[in-house]
Amino acid sequence: MRSDANRLRFEIGARDGTARAGVIHTAHGPIETPAFIPLATKGSVRGLEGREVAGLGYQLILGNTYHLFVSPGPERIAAAGGLHGFMGWERALITDSGGFQVFSLAHGGVANEVKGSGRSGGEHGSKVEITEEGARFRSYRDGSELFISPEVSMRVQAALGSDIALVFDECTPFHADREYTARSTERTHRWLDRCLEWHQSEGPERQAVFGIVQGGVHEDLRRESAAAIAAAGVDGIAIGGTLGRDKEEMGAVLAMTAPLLPEAAPKHLLGIGEVDDLLGGIALGLDVFDCAVPTRLARHGVALAPVPEKRFRLDLRKGGWAGNREPLVDGCPCPACQHHDRDYVSYLSRAEELTAVRLIVLHNLTYMRELTRHARAAIEAGEFDKYRAAVLAGRSPWDARR
RNA sequence: UCCGGGGUAGCUCAACGGCAGAGCAUUCGACUGUUAAUCGAAGGGUUGUGGGUUCGAAUCCCACCCCCGGAG
Numbered sequence: 458m459r460s461d462a463n464r465l466r467f468e469i470g471a472r473d474g475t476a477r478a479g480v481i482h483t484a485h486g487p488i489e490t491p492a493f494i495p496l497a498t499k500g501s502v503r504g505l506e507g508r509e510v511a512g513l514g515y516q517l518i519l520g521n522t523y524h525l526f527v528s529p530g531p532e533r534i535a536a537a538g539g540l541h542g543f544m545g546w547e548r549a550l551i552t553d554s555g556g557f558q559v560f561s562l563a564h565g566g567v568a569n570e571v572k573g574s575g576r577s578g579g580e581h582g583s584k585v586e587i588t589e590e591g592a593r594f595r596s597y598r599d600g601s602e603l604f605i606s607p608e609v610s611m612r613v614q615a616a617l618g619s620d621i622a623l624v625f626d627e628c629t630p631f632h633a634d635r636e637y638t639a640r641s642t643e644r645t646h647r648w649l650d651r652c653l654e655w656h657q658s659e660g661p662e663r664q665a666v667f668g669i670v671q672g673g674v675h676e677d678l679r680r681e682s683a684a685a686i687a688a689a690g691v692d693g694i695a696i697g698g699t700l701g702r703d704k705e706e707m708g709a710v711l712a713m714t715a716p717l718l719p720e721a722a723p724k725h726l727l728g729i730g731e732v733d734d735l736l737g738g739i740a741l742g743l744d745v746f747d748c749a750v751p752t753r754l755a756r757h758g759v760a761l762a763p764v765p766e767k768r769f770r771l772d773l774r775k776g777g778w779a780g781n782r783e784p785l786v787d788g789c790p791c792p793a794c795q796h797h798d799r800d801y802v803s804y805l806s807r808a809e810e811l812t813a814v815r816l817i818v819l820h821n822l823t824y825m826r827e828l829t830r831h832a833r834a835a836i837e838a839g840e841f842d843k844y845r846a847a848v849l850a851g852r853s854p855w856d857a858r859r
Numbered sequence: 860u861c862c863g864g865g866g867u868a869g870c871u872c873a874a875c876g877g878c879a880g881a882g883c884a885u886u887c888g889a890c891u892g893u894u895a896a897u898c899g900a901a902g903g904g905u906u907g908u909g910g911g912u913u914c915g916a917a918u919c920c921c922a923c924c925c926c927c928g929g930a931g
Binding site for chain 2: 494496498499503504519521524551553554556557558560561562571572596597598623626628669695696697700707725726727728729730731734746747748749750752753754755756757758759775776806809811813814
């Protein structure tokens with residue numbers, strides 16, 4: 458494991474069973490873990506300004522190589538001082554490599570899978586071609602052809618200037634057979650080597666690189682992959698690929714995969730971020746989690762709330778909120794809950810007012826931050842299991858340790 | 860009072876002799892490294908009323924009731 462202190466340093470401050478609380482030090486400041494990472498796919502946490510995201514307490518957000526490559530392009534962002542300068546974000550940035558788009562564009566029609574899209578849209582399948590060299594895509598904007606290889610991905614991420622770059626991988630779908638997953642995982646390992654080779658000679662000095670463990674739901678493949686990533690010398694390690702068809706299987710895949718990762722490295726679970734899943738990941742010793750769900754649900758009128766029987770969701774677009782004077786969640790410190798009630802926010806959401814999106818995004822990101830902040834405190838106090846049980850039983854994060 | 864236009868789903872309107880539809884609204888479902896402020900599904904009708912013609916009428920004919928516009 459390469460450990461370049463001026464690029465990235467990870468300190469584990471407390472342990473509670475396999476869970477741990479730490480700090481990832483980057484060129485743009487620290488990230489206290491466990492941490493949730495909001496997505497800023499196209500250079501913005503949708504609906505919010507960077508200052509607001511920082512104001513909520515977030516120290517790391519995720520931008521996407523594929524989207525920013527398509528538009529506005531790496532040259533324009535580099536000329537603006539990298540993604541930090543372009544979007545006015547002064548804290549740490551991680552960039553996804555574009556690898557997930559190979560999956561989502563090729564397998565957009567795959568349903569019933571934890572890390573898949575339940576939507577139709579498989580017509581994209583014919584438009585993605587994966588070869589040893591890289592992946593050929595269609596631009597989501599104008600359909601024009603573009604090509605991303607490990608070297609292209611790293612070059613773009615270098616131009617974006619993220620603090621943490623992710624290696625270019627293929628996110629294998631659940632419905633790929635073992636044979637395909639094995640071959641794909643091996644190719645991802647070769648891509649890893651090419652990413653690191655490019656980065657060592659031409660990448661920014663201060664930019665860290667995380668490898669990505671593949672192998673699907675197969676224990677031996679996950680084991681081989683974890684070993685290959687760790688041996689390659691990376692600054693951190695992420696779990697990618699399919700995690701199974703449902704939450705139960707995801708739990709099993711993660712329980713089997715997490716112990717395979719090197720202890721000293723920051724561990725990132727890609728794409729997972731529902732309330733219960735985050736707690737499960739933290740319990741397994743995972744440190745950072747990025748996910749579209751809290752922000753996407755907010756845009757769809759759904760607020761996170763301590764209601765496990767409704768999957769921690771309060772759907773404000775549904776009927777029945779008229780006249781309800783309660784805050785979205787009692788005791789929540791967010792602006793929506795401090796100053797407004799369910800009646801008003803529900804009305805705004807159904808009226809398609811942008812203010813509703815903002816209020817619920819602020820709420821959901823506050824909720825996720827509170828969830829991880831108290832998880833961290835619970836780990837430091839040696840009470841994580843108790844905290845997790847209380848949240849899963851329906852306590853709010855800020856009440857769960859009382 | 861006369862002339863013209865119009866009354867179809869909660870709303871705005873299609874269908875103009877052959878199984879009454881759409882959009883919006885409503886209700887429900889989905890959303891996990893964001894092509895997603897999105898997508899999917901369902902419920903909802905004595906076609907203003909009464910008669911007539913026809914195998915068959917929202918559609919054609921007659922009468923009446925309402926609404927809109929114009930004329931006086």
